[in-house]
Amino acid sequence: MEFSVVWDNLPKLLQGAQLTLEITLLSLMIGLVIAVPVALMRRSKNPLLWMPAYGYILYFRGTPLLIQLFLIYYGSGQFRPELSDLGLWGLFREAYFCGVLALTLNTGAYTAEIFRGAIQAVPAGDVEAAKACGMGRILIFRRIILPKAIRLAWPMYGNEVVFLMQATSLVSVITLLDLTGIAGRIISKTFAVYEIYIMTALLYLAITYAIVFLFKRIEKRLNRHLA
Amino acid sequence: MKKNRLHILLFTLLLSFSGLLQAESIKIRMGTEGAYPPFNLIDKEGKLGGFDVEIGKALCEAMQADCEWVTSGWDGIIPALLAKKFDTIIASMSITEERKKQVAFTDKYYTTPVRFARPKGMPIEITDEGLKDKIVGVQSSTVAENFLRGRFGEIVEVKAYGTQDEANLDMLSGRVDLLLADSFVLGEFLNSKDGQSIEFVGPAFTDKKYLGDGIGIAVRKEDSALLEKLNAAIKQIREDGTYARINAKYFDFDVFGE
Incomplete structure (x- = not known):
């Protein structure tokens, strides 16, 4: 074991970690914006609303993220003339955009399901009392259902954030140099497989614990009236 | 031709008998990638083939060894060898100083330069100026990547892919301006239906500093007996014409080099 390799390459790894965090945050924020309306559509009784939401959730929860990434990145390459006509090729040309798009749509579907479950779990008695x-x-919805649903959804959502952060490691397959991508590059040069992957794992662990800690704090605050 | 077949049949029979008599013919697990045509590939029927694989089989025959083939992803192929998932890597691996720190190499069994390719008619010259800010697609962890980063790393933007196929796809979709790869592998792509719109550009680079001493078979450092056997077998197939026969199936020149 040569740990000087780790020390020498730590700045590069941290740079990769920065991209990992960036992609995670961006996908989470846009994903959340998608998830709330989708969750509401999913609960609607109008088939024009719930059916598209159902299809979207089914597809993105039912297929591996890796396949979604490949489809969006290499798949879009096959439709270059069409995308150019629409003026979208400039976006799809960038691996960064394709990566964030895939992660956003993926987390959007999972988060929508989390919120749908949480909204359904709000006790009917509460709603009746409000009525x-x-x-x-x-x-x-604003005063009774939403605050309660957020409290119910929060721990599950924290889980989803951790999953998503770790899932970003897949974007290295579409040439993005996130933490995993950088680690792969360093290893291809130094062959220090264990040292670099151990350090990479520790960095992911640190980010995960930061997320878990943050979510715990917020959870306590959300439920402070119950303490 | 028929006579030749008979010879081979007799030879195989003889081999199997000698195998019985020896009682312990050595067992070797040959590792390769299976995604680097024409050198190693998995064909439409799901069978492993290609130049590396045929040479490997010829070597096994020469060593009278009992060989089993295992495939591994390129990025993890050295760790897999070290973890004893297989005993050799015969996967068009260039002999480089960096890799020699991890594994031992046989003598070369062929040599190959790297070349650039561009979309047909695209006015890109292979000079420091012509390459400025161009995006170049390359397979990661290959000598092509090392050469590109070492020689042109400050000038071009390097985009590294897990497999050559992915780099080729992004060439076709216009995400990269140029490809740099093993000239044989690139040639294969250029000859394919999809590669018709791509052409070679610039010289064939053989920079020993990056491209190493040719292509060898990697084994674990402690397996020196196997290494010697492989070296002897390479010599043997070069001398008895087996190499030339396999060579002729794939290339119209002697790929062994001088």
Whole structure:
């Protein structure tokens, strides 16, 4: 074991970790924006609303993220003329865009399911009581359902964030130099497989614990009235 | 031709008898990648083939060894050898100083230069100026990547792919301006239906500093007996014409080099 290799390459690894964090945050934020309406559509009784939401969730939860990445990145390459006509090729040309798109759509589907479950789990009694008080539908959603659903969804959502962060390691297959991509490159030069992967694993572990810690703190705050 | 077949049949029979008599013919697990045509590939029927594999089989015959073939992803092929998933790597691996720190190499069994390729008619010259800020696709962990980063790393943007096929795909979709790879492998792509719009450009680079001493078979450092056997077998197939026969199937020149 040669740990000087790790020390020499730590700045590069940290650079990779920065891209990992960047992609994670970006995908999470856009994914969340997608997830909330999809969760509501999924609960709707109108087939024009729930069917597309159902199809989207089914596809993105039912296929491996790696395949989604390949489809979006190499698949878009096959439709270059069409995408150029639409003026979208400039975006799809970039591995960064394709990576974030795949991760966003993937986490959007999972998060939508988490929220749907949480909304369904809000006790019917709470809603009835609100109705009895004369609240309208929107007011009930805003004051009763949403706060309760967020509290219920929070721990599961924290899980999803951790999963997504780790799933970003897959973007290295479409040439992005995230933490895993950089580690692979260093290893191809130094052959220090164990040293570099151990350090890489430790960095992922550190990021995961930072996320878990943050979510715990927020969870405590969300439930402070129950303590 | 028929006579030749008969010879081979007799030879095989003889081999199997000698195998019985010896009682312990050596067992070797040959490792290769299976995704680097025409050198090693998995054909439409799912069978392993290609120049490396045929040479490997000829070597096994010459060593009277009982060989089993194992495939591994390129990135993990040296670690897999060290972890004893197989005993040799015969996968068009260039002999380099860096790799010699990890594994031992036989003498070369062929040599190969690297070349650039561009979309047909694209005015890109292979000079320091002509290459400025061009995006070059290359398979990662190959000598082509080392050469590119070492020789042109400051000038071009390097885009490294897990497999050559992926780099080729991105060439076709226009995400890279140039490809750099083993000239045989690139030639294969250029001759394929998809590669018609791509052409070679610039000289064939044989820089020993990056490209090493040709292509060898890697074994674990402690397996020196196997290494000697392989070296003797390479000599043997060069001398008895087996090499020339396999060579002729794939290339119209002697790929062994001088």
